[in-house]
Amino acid sequence: MVRDRGYALALVLISVGLIIAAAVPCAVLLRYSLHERWDFFGGFGLAFFAFTTLLLLRFCGLLWFGHLEHMHDAASRSEPDGARPPVTIIVPVYNEAMVIDASIRSLLELDYPHYEVLVVDDGSTDDTLARAQALVGIHARGEVRVLTQPNGGKAAALNHGIRAARYDFVLCMDGDSKLSRGALGRAMRHFADPAIGAVAGNVKVVNRRNLLARLQALEYIEGLNLARRAQSFFRAVHIIPGPMGVFRRRVLLEVGGYPSDTFAEDCDLTLAVLERGWRIAYEPDAVAWTEAPERLLDLVKQRYRWTRGILQAVRKRAWARHAPPALRFALATLVFEGLVWPIANLAALVVFAIVTMQHGVSLPLTLWWLQLTVLDVAAALFCVASEGEDLRLVPLALIHRVAFTTLVDVCKVGATIEEACKLEMNWGKLERAGRL
Numbered sequence: 352m353v354r355d356r357g358y359a360l361a362l363v364l365i366s367v368g369l370i371i372a373a374a375v376p377c378a379v380l381l382r383y384s385l386h387e388r389w390d391f392f393g394g395f396g397l398a399f400f401a402f403t404t405l406l407l408l409r410f411c412g413l414l415w416f417g418h419l420e421h422m423h424d425a426a427s428r429s430e431p432d433g434a435r436p437p438v439t440i441i442v443p444v445y446n447e448a449m450v451i452d453a454s455i456r457s458l459l460e461l462d463y464p465h466y467e468v469l470v471v472d473d474g475s476t477d478d479t480l481a482r483a484q485a486l487v488g489i490h491a492r493g494e495v496r497v498l499t500q501p502n503g504g505k506a507a508a509l510n511h512g513i514r515a516a517r518y519d520f521v522l523c524m525d526g527d528s529k530l531s532r533g534a535l536g537r538a539m540r541h542f543a544d545p546a547i548g549a550v551a552g553n554v555k556v557v558n559r560r561n562l563l564a565r566l567q568a569l570e571y572i573e574g575l576n577l578a579r580r581a582q583s584f585f586r587a588v589h590i591i592p593g594p595m596g597v598f599r600r601r602v603l604l605e606v607g608g609y610p611s612d613t614f615a616e617d618c619d620l621t622l623a624v625l626e627r628g629w630r631i632a633y634e635p636d637a638v639a640w641t642e643a644p645e646r647l648l649d650l651v652k653q654r655y656r657w658t659r660g661i662l663q664a665v666r667k668r669a670w671a672r673h674a675p676p677a678l679r680f681a682l683a684t685l686v687f688e689g690l691v692w693p694i695a696n697l698a699a700l701v702v703f704a705i706v707t708m709q710h711g712v713s714l715p716l717t718l719w720w721l722q723l724t725v726l727d728v729a730a731a732l733f734c735v736a737s738e739g740e741d742l743r744l745v746p747l748a749l750i751h752r753v754a755f756t757t758l759v760d761v762c763k764v765g766a767t768i769e770e771a772c773k774l775e776m777n778w779g780k781l782e783r784a785g786r787l
Contacts, residue, residue: 361736399719402699416581419759438466439516443508443569444526451482456643457529459490463536466493471512473504482542506616507611513603521600527703528594531638538597539638548602548629551579551588552595557640566755567643569744570580583633587677587686591621595639622664625678651762658766661689690767693760700757727752
């Protein structure tokens, strides 16, 4: 109920913000065009107007379909959860000694009647395997099993677990993640629809200890989960996140499991599921907590890998014939969000800098920047309130666009150039601080 009240309040505020955001540039353009000063941005007036229009259309689309999904989800919460079949939880691990204990113990506290935890050690060189084996056995709601294999990568470890799973439903997660107590139960209710092949969880940042991590916390809430909520209205989520994805086991076997020929096996698998005609939902209450990079270099490496992996997954299906509409929509969206939108953001920033240097800080320029700021803050408030999150994240929106978004967009564009040139890149591994 608290979250619903927050959602309603945020919806009102975001509507006001959108009106302001749309009215300011239009009023400025009208005023200056009437005085025959269309070049008030030094000849870039049309470019500014086009960028603002694209920004509003993108954001309004995400908000509208996200709102429809929220209403649909709220209505379905009053219905019984239905059958709760047993589930195999697969945890692939490689050198996760600092977090593996907390991860497994959190799984043993899930509010779900029966499940097994299947840890797959991918040839760890630290004491990850020993720590996991110490928890092997039968517990209150299920059993902890541990498998080991020579180092073959995350995809190979997940596929090993899928083959060894005992149950018809499989939850795949990262070894450095922690699930909320009710996550599995909330996700499983979607499988009452036989067309649903998988459910994506809601990923949140657990280590909000410095500015970089808090900016990522806001990004996950506003940038990633808002998009998944909107996509879920069409039951066509584009990326099932690594920290939590629940599948029908037969769907995973049908698509051949996780692919290992891209840097983003999660995206690649999701597109394969859509390609087979299955639908994918998003569950906001199925929360998975994960560690975000706390150092700038680690963040850059992560985003390079994500971007190149997504482009590789898209390229595998770019010329597919007779692709389902959901897959075509996913491919178009991934290209837009991964390439077109970052370039548009960076181009707008460059134009802003050029105009400022040539003409100084003028009234139209100030109003345009104020409009973007109002929209950013309103968007942050909407997303934070709708998820019942920490309102202290909202002020970070004031620097999010200038600092964090610009950095991420530069990484995306750089990774795109490297992928186009087919430069080599190692998989790499994020060093964990054990914040779970």
